[in-house]
Amino acid sequence: MTLATSPQTTAATCEKLKCKECGAEYELQAKHVCEECFGPLEVVYNYDTLRRTVTRESIQKGPNSIWRYRPFLPVLTENVIDVGTGMTPLVQANRLARRLGLKKLYIKNDAVNMPTLSFKDRVVSVALSRARELGFSTVSCASTGNLANSTAAIAAHAGLDCCVFIPADLEAGKVLGTLIYNPTVMAVEGNYDQVNRLCCEVANTHGWGFVNINLRPYYSEGSKTLGFEVAEQLGWQLPDHIVAPLASGSLFTKIYKGFQEFVKVGLVDEKAVRFSGAQADGCSPIAQAFKEERDFVTPVKPNTIAKSIAIGNPADGIYALEIARKTNGNIESVNDAEIIEGIKLLAETEGIFTETAGGTTIAVLKKLVEAGKIDPEETTVAYITGNGLKTQEAVQGYIGEPLTIEPKLDSFERALERSRTLDRLEWQQVLV
Numbered sequence: 001m002t003l004a005t006s007p008q009t010t011a012a013t014c015e016k017l018k019c020k021e022c023g024a025e026y027e028l029q030a031k032h033v034c035e036e037c038f039g040p041l042e043v044v045y046n047y048d049t050l051r052r053t054v055t056r057e058s059i060q061k062g063p064n065s066i067w068r069y070r071p072f073l074p075v076l077t078e079n080v081i082d083v084g085t086g087m088t089p090l091v092q093a094n095r096l097a098r099r100l101g102l103k104k105l106y107i108k109n110d111a112v113n114m115p116t117l118s119f120k121d122r123v124v125s126v127a128l129s130r131a132r133e134l135g136f137s138t139v140s141c142a143s144t145g146n147l148a149n150s151t152a153a154i155a156a157h158a159g160l161d162c163c164v165f166i167p168a169d170l171e172a173g174k175v176l177g178t179l180i181y182n183p184t185v186m187a188v189e190g191n192y193d194q195v196n197r198l199c200c201e202v203a204n205t206h207g208w209g210f211v212n213i214n215l216r217p218y219y220s221e222g223s224k225t226l227g228f229e230v231a232e233q234l235g236w237q238l239p240d241h242i243v244a245p246l247a248s249g250s251l252f253t254k255i256y257k258g259f260q261e262f263v264k265v266g267l268v269d270e271k272a273v274r275f276s277g278a279q280a281d282g283c284s285p286i287a288q289a290f291k292e293e294r295d296f297v298t299p300v301k302p303n304t305i306a307k308s309i310a311i312g313n314p315a316d317g318i319y320a321l322e323i324a325r326k327t328n329g330n331i332e333s334v335n336d337a338e339i340i341e342g343i344k345l346l347a348e349t350e351g352i353f354t355e356t357a358g359g360t361t362i363a364v365l366k367k368l369v370e371a372g373k374i375d376p377e378e379t380t381v382a383y384i385t386g387n388g389l390k391t392q393e394a395v396q397g398y399i400g401e402p403l404t405i406e407p408k409l410d411s412f413e414r415a416l417e418r419s420r421t422l423d424r425l426e427w428q429q430v431l432v
């Protein structure tokens, strides 16, 4: 259990990798599992240095991206890849709040994150910055779709070779949104968990940097910025309750770590934030464990339209469970029809078009409010992590159609009259 030191610049505040289970320490290398106990490794920082050197003002003077929080991110140099990732809007969602019966609801809108319209741009910006420091020339990932988009785009920007692995049955928008950056794309005939297993073998045989395998300790730290930004955007305060989607569970646990770090270094006051997680019925191993009060997660075979969060064997599932329980939160799941309704509800009330993962989050938010598990008085933040233009097939057939008319005023007037009659009929149906 020796700690080998690595060369660091004076700017670096991250110190080592530490096993979450047994506490064994390692230098900051491309390594994600503990040699002693096979537990996951996590980056630790020098919090005394952070407390002395980082202020609200120093953060606000930084770039308008995740890199304003660089001292809390696992890079050793200032030469990071900044493609404008992060600082997405925190929208006060009054119309949605009213529909649900809440008073203070916010949407953290990563559907408009840069460059590829999902929260994955955060984790990849960090992972590839570190990959470059570690000397990797080829980067890779096992992806449910969004990660492939981000890895391919940011690798293109950084001039890194890229080979991504996806399940062969992904949505067309996710595949096209990867191919356009011209990486090598391996479409594996199997589900995500099989893709991931294959990638673990490739990571061992090729000297590639897999963002969510051997670079996972660095990658996952990128999700902390979803906690930092919300705290800063709320005026340096923590919310009362957050709702976020769960795939591997990493994002959820890192929002928690982000809040805790801000408290630890004195940037925000301590507060008991409740953490609630969202899964799809067709892939809900963490929600099932929560309901059955188990402290282990039993893997499942995914079958849901929410493909971006369809991980049947979630690496951070037990840590997500632990956080939901100790913060007095919940983990709930919803079916595919409710997911589609969630997508439509967010679009109609707030003008935000999210993908299936966001539909899952909104549907679970609704379910928790209806069950009395979110208090209307709580300041609640729902994390919307991806963009609906990438999963158009999910809502095809569940939305209206355009009214086709001739380029003439009377044709328009007739169509308008017809649509108003239809609206009235629909209202009458609702009323009876």
Ligand SMILES: *Cc1c(COP(=O)(O)O)cnc(C)c1O
Pocket: 118, 119, 120, 146, 147, 245, 246, 247, 248, 249, 250, 251, 252, 308, 309, 355, 357, 358, 385, 386
């Ligand atoms: C990957 C992903 C998630 C969840 O990620 P984990 O950190 O694995 O839990 C949520 N939403 C979207 C849109 C994603 O692509």
